[in-house]
Amino acid sequence: MKFDKKLLLLIGLVVILLLVPMMVTRPYFLHVIIMCLLWAYLASSWNIIGGFAGQLSLGHGIYTATGAYVTMMLFNTFGISPWLGLFVGGAAAVLISVLIGFPTFGLRGAYYALATVAISEGIVVIINSTHELGPFSVGGAEGLIVKMVGDSAAALQFSSKIPYYYLILFMLFLVIAVSYWIKTSKLGYCLIALKEDEDAAAAMGINVRNNKLIAAMISAFMTALGGVFYAVLIRYLEPNAIAGGSMSTQMVFLSIVGGSGTILGPVIGGILLSLISEVIRFYLGGQLMGLHLFIYGVIVLLVIMYQPRGIVALLGQIVQRFSGPKTVEGGVSGVKDSGA
Amino acid sequence: MSKILELKDLTIKFGGLTAVNHLNMHLEEGEALGLIGPNGAGKTTAFNLIVGVYQPTSGKVLFNSEDITGLKPYQVCHKGIGRTFQVVKPFGNMTVEQNIMVGAFAKTSSPRGARQIASNIMEKVGLQAKKNVLAHNLTIPERKRLEMAKALATNPQLLLLDEVLAGLNPTELEEAIKLIKSINEDGITIMMIEHVLQATMAICSRIVVLDYGRKIAEGSPQEVTSNPEVIKAYLGDEYDND
Numbered sequence: 001m002k003f004d005k006k007l008l009l010l011i012g013l014v015v016i017l018l019l020v021p022m023m024v025t026r027p028y029f030l031h032v033i034i035m036c037l038l039w040a041y042l043a044s045s046w047n048i049i050g051g052f053a054g055q056l057s058l059g060h061g062i063y064t065a066t067g068a069y070v071t072m073m074l075f076n077t078f079g080i081s082p083w084l085g086l087f088v089g090g091a092a093a094v095l096i097s098v099l100i101g102f103p104t105f106g107l108r109g110a111y112y113a114l115a116t117v118a119i120s121e122g123i124v125v126i127i128n129s130t131h132e133l134g135p136f137s138v139g140g141a142e143g144l145i146v147k148m149v150g151d152s153a154a155a156l157q158f159s160s161k162i163p164y165y166y167l168i169l170f171m172l173f174l175v176i177a178v179s180y181w182i183k184t185s186k187l188g189y190c191l192i193a194l195k196e197d198e199d200a201a202a203a204m205g206i207n208v209r210n211n212k213l214i215a216a217m218i219s220a221f222m223t224a225l226g227g228v229f230y231a232v233l234i235r236y237l238e239p240n241a242i243a244g245g246s247m248s249t250q251m252v253f254l255s256i257v258g259g260s261g262t263i264l265g266p267v268i269g270g271i272l273l274s275l276i277s278e279v280i281r282f283y284l285g286g287q288l289m290g291l292h293l294f295i296y297g298v299i300v301l302l303v304i305m306y307q308p309r310g311i312v313a314l315l316g317q318i319v320q321r322f323s324g325p326k327t328v329e330g331g332v333s334g335v336k337d338s339g340a
Numbered sequence: 341m342s343k344i345l346e347l348k349d350l351t352i353k354f355g356g357l358t359a360v361n362h363l364n365m366h367l368e369e370g371e372a373l374g375l376i377g378p379n380g381a382g383k384t385t386a387f388n389l390i391v392g393v394y395q396p397t398s399g400k401v402l403f404n405s406e407d408i409t410g411l412k413p414y415q416v417c418h419k420g421i422g423r424t425f426q427v428v429k430p431f432g433n434m435t436v437e438q439n440i441m442v443g444a445f446a447k448t449s450s451p452r453g454a455r456q457i458a459s460n461i462m463e464k465v466g467l468q469a470k471k472n473v474l475a476h477n478l479t480i481p482e483r484k485r486l487e488m489a490k491a492l493a494t495n496p497q498l499l500l501l502d503e504v505l506a507g508l509n510p511t512e513l514e515e516a517i518k519l520i521k522s523i524n525e526d527g528i529t530i531m532m533i534e535h536v537l538q539a540t541m542a543i544c545s546r547i548v549v550l551d552y553g554r555k556i557a558e559g560s561p562q563e564v565t566s567n568p569e570v571i572k573a574y575l576g577d578e579y580d581n582d
Contacts, residue, residue: 184451185451186450197431200425200430202417203414203422204442204443205418207412
């Protein structure tokens, strides 16, 4: 009975999500919704290494940039479809994640976080100062403009926003499915265990470094796909926006505020906070420079102070209040808490 | 009976301190051996050498006649040695069942299989009722049980127990002794570090005494406890004059 209700709710939600483009007809609003879903997607991708495995990456902008630049450089120069290019971009991101992870995942403490910061700062500088790379035009600080070919599904260029909406919706479902698979598989158990205590995890036969590397690779690949989507949507890559610190920290932010280490936390955090940020900007953006950012910051602060386990834990409590003592996802690792 | 574990001339130096000094000892398959000694005698260090947390300065660790010196802790676990930690290390934000499942994944990749193994082990150690409780909500005796359960889940041939009886009240102690004995009767060889001497004597047929990293005595509980050197190590030189 309970299960049926849940399933019904899920189907209803999916139908509503599929019908959104018919209800939201103004392209601006649809664009806002697309960006919210993109942030939810990126936060969920970060969550695989940052939340499940508990390895704080402060440089995921590296992977969005790698995915976006590699794919678009291949497209601009050789006309290779982004549908194929995204695999090359994804592979390049995976390679970089291994280069960062392999030397640092064996170490304790903040080394991984520091390495991600250092390398992402380096990448921003490199992109900003590189105009040509072999046959490819990178664009340097002026940015890379995606070559326009008119409406084309192969090039992922559409004059309407609707195809982008369905694309990012599909990607979001994909990352949720991947997260669900990780969480319920051996890998997920190993990741949460090593996040809790590396020594105990190793004593129970878990190869700590390899498990972290696998999580980092999956996370990098998914994040790179987000970068490709950004590139085809915006059609202009500005080094600081796609690779910079704000891109990297935003993913961390949304994931932690939403509830890192859970499947739905980063999704909820990404959609809700992006929406709030956009609404505040819409109404207050023109009045006082930076006011909307300040208010946004206060909201984030309040969530962290009063609900450090994330919005998803708060929602869990609310659902529990209305449906009786039924276990719901929530908490640091999203496990059932029936203890006192 | 064959030797399941052999330590040959095992030595480790931390700077100027020799924590374990030319330790030679062995375990017979199926036996329960106690490792005792004053604080700082090198007992836990010896455990850490066996499971690969530390690499020895010299000497060898043989498990089932195979040289496992230099293997990483996770590899030693897959060879068939389980260990508990003196300061228990539960995965606090996972339930009891999930904690044990992590260990079971050493032998299976399927969550269903791991859940089955966890269920059997919870039954064995008496944590069935706490199945869905987060580990950080457990009491100390329960945490010690969980610590053993996690090690058992990896299906070890040899189980290293580091002070699992410390801090238990008499009733809990009795139950824990019963549990360790039954684990041993299931065919799992046990090596335990313990300060509670009565309990060690109740479980172990043989005891090894360490002092300043050296083995100073070995034998049955009766032999060891009447050994003057052991008494000296525990109570000091002045004891003779009494």
